[in-house]
Amino acid sequence: MPFTDKPQVFSASINALSFGPAGKEVTLGGSNVYPLYSFDAPLANPVRVGIQVSDKGFDATVPGLAAFYEGCSTVAEMAARAAAAPGVDFVALSLNSADPNEDNASVDDCAATALAVAQAIDKPLAIMGCKNVEKDSELFVKIADVLRGQNALFLSCREEDYKTIGASVVLAGGSSLGGESAVDINLAKQLNVLLSQLGVPTGKIVMNLGTAAAGYGFEYLASTIDRVKDAALKQNDGMLQMPVVTPCGDDAWGVKEAILEEADMPEWGSREERGIQMEIITAAACIASGSDAVILRHPESVKTISEYVSALM
Amino acid sequence: MALKGLDIFKLSPKTNCKDCGCPTCMAFCMKVAQGALPIEKCPHFSADAIASLSEATAPPMKTIKVGDFKLGGETVMFRHDKTFVSRTLYANALCDCMDDAEIDARLAALPAVDYERIGERMYVEFVRINHAESSSADAYAALVNKVVPALNGRGVILSVKDLDAAAKALEAVKGLPVILNAADESNYADASKLATGAGVVLGVSAADINALYDTVAAIEALCNKNLILDVTGASIKEAFANAVRVRRASLKDNNRTFGYPSLIDAAKLCPGDSHMQGALLALFTARYGSIVVIDQMDYAKALPLYGLRQNLFTDPQKPMKVEPGIYPLNGADENAICATTVDFALTYFVVTGEMERSGVPVNLLITDAGGYSVLTAWAAGKLSASSIAKFITERDIESKIKSRTLLLPGKVAVLKGELEAKLPGWEIVVAPNEAVQLVKFLREFTNK
Numbered sequence: 001m002p003f004t005d006k007p008q009v010f011s012a013s014i015n016a017l018s019f020g021p022a023g024k025e026v027t028l029g030g031s032n033v034y035p036l037y038s039f040d041a042p043l044a045n046p047v048r049v050g051i052q053v054s055d056k057g058f059d060a061t062v063p064g065l066a067a068f069y070e071g072c073s074t075v076a077e078m079a080a081r082a083a084a085a086p087g088v089d090f091v092a093l094s095l096n097s098a099d100p101n102e103d104n105a106s107v108d109d110c111a112a113t114a115l116a117v118a119q120a121i122d123k124p125l126a127i128m129g130c131k132n133v134e135k136d137s138e139l140f141v142k143i144a145d146v147l148r149g150q151n152a153l154f155l156s157c158r159e160e161d162y163k164t165i166g167a168s169v170v171l172a173g174g175s176s177l178g179g180e181s182a183v184d185i186n187l188a189k190q191l192n193v194l195l196s197q198l199g200v201p202t203g204k205i206v207m208n209l210g211t212a213a214a215g216y217g218f219e220y221l222a223s224t225i226d227r228v229k230d231a232a233l234k235q236n237d238g239m240l241q242m243p244v245v246t247p248c249g250d251d252a253w254g255v256k257e258a259i260l261e262e263a264d265m266p267e268w269g270s271r272e273e274r275g276i277q278m279e280i281i282t283a284a285a286c287i288a289s290g291s292d293a294v295i296l297r298h299p300e301s302v303k304t305i306s307e308y309v310s311a312l313m
Numbered sequence: 314m315a316l317k318g319l320d321i322f323k324l325s326p327k328t329n330c331k332d333c334g335c336p337t338c339m340a341f342c343m344k345v346a347q348g349a350l351p352i353e354k355c356p357h358f359s360a361d362a363i364a365s366l367s368e369a370t371a372p373p374m375k376t377i378k379v380g381d382f383k384l385g386g387e388t389v390m391f392r393h394d395k396t397f398v399s400r401t402l403y404a405n406a407l408c409d410c411m412d413d414a415e416i417d418a419r420l421a422a423l424p425a426v427d428y429e430r431i432g433e434r435m436y437v438e439f440v441r442i443n444h445a446e447s448s449s450a451d452a453y454a455a456l457v458n459k460v461v462p463a464l465n466g467r468g469v470i471l472s473v474k475d476l477d478a479a480a481k482a483l484e485a486v487k488g489l490p491v492i493l494n495a496a497d498e499s500n501y502a503d504a505s506k507l508a509t510g511a512g513v514v515l516g517v518s519a520a521d522i523n524a525l526y527d528t529v530a531a532i533e534a535l536c537n538k539n540l541i542l543d544v545t546g547a548s549i550k551e552a553f554a555n556a557v558r559v560r561r562a563s564l565k566d567n568n569r570t571f572g573y574p575s576l577i578d579a580a581k582l583c584p585g586d587s588h589m590q591g592a593l594l595a596l597f598t599a600r601y602g603s604i605v606v607i608d609q610m611d612y613a614k615a616l617p618l619y620g621l622r623q624n625l626f627t628d629p630q631k632p633m634k635v636e637p638g639i640y641p642l643n644g645a646d647e648n649a650i651c652a653t654t655v656d657f658a659l660t661y662f663v664v665t666g667e668m669e670r671s672g673v674p675v676n677l678l679i680t681d682a683g684g685y686s687v688l689t690a691w692a693a694g695k696l697s698a699s700s701i702a703k704f705i706t707e708r709d710i711e712s713k714i715k716s717r718t719l720l721l722p723g724k725v726a727v728l729k730g731e732l733e734a735k736l737p738g739w740e741i742v743v744a745p746n747e748a749v750q751l752v753k754f755l756r757e758f759t760n761k
Contacts, residue, residue, distance in 0.1 A: 001530075002523060002526065002527070003522060003523050003525075003526035003527075003562070003568075003570075003571075005522075005558050005561075005562065006561075006562075006565070006566050008561075036553065037557065038550065038554070039554035039557070039558065101753070213617070213620075214595070214617040214618070214620050214621035214624070215430075215616070215617060215619070215620015215621060215623065215624060215662070216620065216624075216659065216662050216663065216666075217624065217659040217662075217663075218620070218621055218624040218625070219392070219624040219625055219627055219629070222392075222599065222624070222625060223391075223392055223393040223629065226391050226392070226393055227391075227393055230391070252617075254666075255666055256665075256666050256669055256670075257616040257617065257620075259669075259670065260669075267425070267612065268612045268613075268616070269611065269612050269613060270613070273613040274612065274613045274616060276588065276613070277588070277591045277613040277614050277616075277617055277618075278616070278617040280588055280591045280592050280595070281591050281592070281594065281595040281614070281617040281618055281621060282595075282617065282621075283592075284591070284592035284593075284595035284596050285595040285596070285598070285599050285621055285625075287596075288595065288596050288599040288600050289599065300588065301588075304588040304589055304591075304592055305592065307589060308549075308589060308592040308593075308596075311548070311549040311550060311589075312549060312550055312553055313550075
């Protein structure tokens with residue numbers, strides 16, 4: 001008796017969401033099969049890979065990053081360099097300098113940076129905040145206005161600030177928005193419901209289901225993404241069909257395996273190599289669970305993950 | 314698939330003799346279906362009936378043992394449906410096509426990655442030894458002989474299609490945990506005979522998934538069910554498709570022919586590309602690889618990978634715990650301040666990570682809180698002023714550490730007063746609610 005495979009093709013699908021200026025859009029999601037199950041039905045879009053650029057510059061203690069960004073004096077120049085790196089689908093600008101507990105850069109300065117970056121790159125732009133709820137809403141309101149027509153992706157609003165950000169970014173600014181929840185399927189769904197009630201079209205929403213580095217509670221993230229995709233496809237849950245965007249860079253480069261210098265842990269070897277593999281392995285596992293886009297810091301990780309995605313298309 | 318009580322009843326003697334202790338045969342069959350009683354409790358079931366029932370009640374995916382290593386035995390496609398049971402194991406690659414210098418270098422590097430993380434030994438469990446077509450059977454046997462003393466408890470995967478070479482190699486690895494990855498659609502009968510003769514697990518590969526299925530079915534017909542499926546194929550895409558389809562057929566579609574663990578040889582899919590091998594290690598750890606072969610494990614891959622595996626293979630119903638005790642961070646000595654938190658592994662990792670980042674020496678006291686997070690442990694009564702005070706007395710902290718400052722997690726600030734009463738002479742300081750605030754807090758605290 002020959003082998004008969006039973007493909008799982010669903011009548012529901014993940015929403016397809018495009019962002020980026022006209023003619024340069026990139027599309028996330030859209031598939032009607034489990035993540036990467038291209039043998040069941042062709043995938044509508046590949047997983048997209050973003051490169052993260054901070055307005056505070058790069059980590060100069062990582063030699064590869066220093067070499068990559070050599071000669072760049074402004075954030076816009078760095079973004080242009082990053083955008084041109086192999087495998088990059090979009091640029092994610094994180095406005096860390098705005099953090100009130102750190103540099104507390106003004107909203108106007110950050111908006112000027114965002115505009116300069118948008119003009120310097122020929123790829124779609126995602127805007128990441130400074131992780132401070134009050135400051136992020138001020139930032140996003142202003143930047144959505146400055147970037148009108150760019151169709152940027154704003155990452156992210158939370159339950160505390162979704163009203164302000166949802167209204168300014170999507171309803172007034174016409175951009176797309178990420179809803180960020182803390183590694184829990186119910187919280188993710190609730191935020192999408194709230195955004196929908198506000199009038200934000202579901203086709204303008206992506207989900208940031210939270211982040212974790214491999215080895216650091218990653219099972220919660222993996223199972224949350226697994227369950228979200230299962231509910232979206234199998235149960236046709238319209239409030240969980242938004243594409244999932246997972247920023248991996250901050251977590252991957254924030255754990256001790258990627259921080260401790262080689263001098264502290266000689267047997268571990270090159271710190272840069274450890275950071276790259278932490279980023280690659282975290283991102284590859286997120287993609288296996290179902291992230292529709294990942295955001296990474298190191299150009300080498302971006303290149304590898306992009307090749308990994310192509311190999312599985 | 315679970316068998317219904319009625320299906321079992323059809324095969325029962327239907328005499329209601331009560332020898333099994335149940336009032337009727339029907340009641341007994343219902344209990345068997347629930348798994349409450351073993352079918353052997355009834356002395357009157359015919360041997361044929363028991364055989365056909367145990368076939369039907371057998372788990373969909375076999376657990377294959379290679380020495381002490383356990384592969385397969387999974388019951389669900391996603392860990393949130395229940396749990397994964399047999400963690401993915403890893404293998405370094407060797408080939409008789411390599412020159413001596415490379416083989417020596419790889420053998421020398423084999424024991425390099427070997428450490429403990431939350432009570433689990435992290436090392437490369439297998440060595441895969443490939444036989445190249447251009448090489449001779451004697452050269453292969455010589456390589457296997459050379460590898461054996463370096464194994465140190467590790468298992469061996471003999472990837473060899475030439476059965477003469479395989480037979481010679483098997484001589485060298487007698488008594489060791491061995492997978493003979495030799496069978497394909499052309500040689501399976503002889504390969505199976507060789508494997509059963511030597512009492513080792515047989516690896517099966519084929520040109521595509523349909524041929525693999527037919528070959529496994531043919532080997533099963535020869536009464537060999539001690540198998541592992543080499544699903545590598547020709548490309549990364551094919552390897553992933555095979556791994557998923559094999560696992561899905563066995564677990565979801567109850568297809569016993571594919572109910573075996575799988576092996577993916579990533580060293581063949583992207584030779585020399587350590588970064589891509591890192592990505593594939595993660596992919597096949599998350600999605601249905603029982604063994605993944607790479608060129609060589611190093612710390613850069615091992616640190617994230619073994620953490621990932623430990624995460625994914627924990628039972629969702631049982632939190633990961635670290636050992637209670639004193640954890641000196643940043644070179645803390647007896648004069649460094651103390652801090653306390655719970656033994657939930659995630660809390661421990663996040664808190665120690667931030668504390669290490671602060672550079673401030675701290676003696677972290679991990680108390681037994683049942684593996685719960687701070688607030689959950691507090692709510693469950695597992696973290697209280699008494700439990701902390703008891704820990705400090707029982708472990709004789711006061712004679713081991715001179716500092717009398719104790720940082721308390723901000724989320725249980727409410728314990729401060731009671732703790733001061735229970736620990737006279739100690740200054741109890743309320744630390745921040747969230748671990749991310751620790752770096753700033755600790756630096757400011759020590760600068761005061």
